[in-house]
Amino acid sequence: MESEKSKFNRMRKKILNIILTEIPIYGFNEKVLIVASQKKDLQRSDIDRIFPEGLDEIKEYFFGEIDKNMIKILSNNNIDKLRIRDRIASSLICRFELFQKHKKSVIHIFSTDFVDPLKSMNRLWKTSDIIWKLAGDQSTDFNHYTKRILLSWVYLTTFICWTKDRDKNFQETKLFLDRRINEVLLFGKTSRKLKESISSLQFTEKILDLIKNLRTIKT
Structure with missing residues (x-):
């Protein structure tokens, strides 16, 4: 069974990779977080939980x-x-x-x-x-x-x-x-x-x- 730490690290990498693909279009700003949160299997609450300091x-x-x-x-x-x-x-x-x-x-x-x-x-x-x-x-x-x-x-x-x-x-x-x-x-x-x-x-x-x-x- 996957540990909580492993799940957390996997989620961090997933969010980062999604954001990196969207930055060229939207820039590195709050808008890119909104766009990323609309991707499949991801919500804004996930981003805020994994990266509370944004x-x-x-x-x-x-x-x-x-x-x-x-x-x-x-x-x-x-x-x-x-x-x-x-x-x-x-x-x-x-x-x-x-x-x-x-x-x-x-x-x-x-x-x-x-x-x-x-x-x-x-x-x-x-x-x-x-x-x-x-x-x-x-x-x-x-x-x-x-x-x-x-x-x-x-x-x-x-x-x-x-x-x-x-x-x-x-x-x-x-x-x-x-x-x-x-x-x-x-x-x-x-x-x-x-x-x-x-x-x-x-x-x-x-x-x-x-x-x-x-x-x-x-x-």
Whole structure:
């Protein structure tokens, strides 16, 4: 007999998949929840029960599922045999491959991040932390903070490039990512004092500005 937890998780995935198919038409808003609730074997009360916090909770669940799938795929691909820079690149490419299936929906979801830039920043940080740990990073000093801020910037700028890349294999995005990683590696060779100044002021501000402008991205 299926457990209550299993039923709950299955229902969450079902609702998310229905919503992802409707977002390109209706956007990521309350209307898409209304449309989703009219689908076969689904009611609005089901959505409200499974996701009581609404769109915000659905968004967090979606990115959480992407994180889990990314970790699973990379753990099976023996990326520990790669150079660290290639582990980082492979992780982000894997993430965009997961995004690709529902590209328009993912862009719509990201475009709502301008509403709460700090929350979006925290999510970028969480993803960057996961990727760095997958790459074998164990730093606990100032470098721990710097690496995650820089990777958040790489991730977000590459995401913006990916939104404009019409190639299903997103070759332009991969080249862009490679250039961004090279820039970060050059930054890593600068002095500690300069790193502290740039990472705490410029990169954080750049990321927040990019998040605020996500609403202008076209699907």
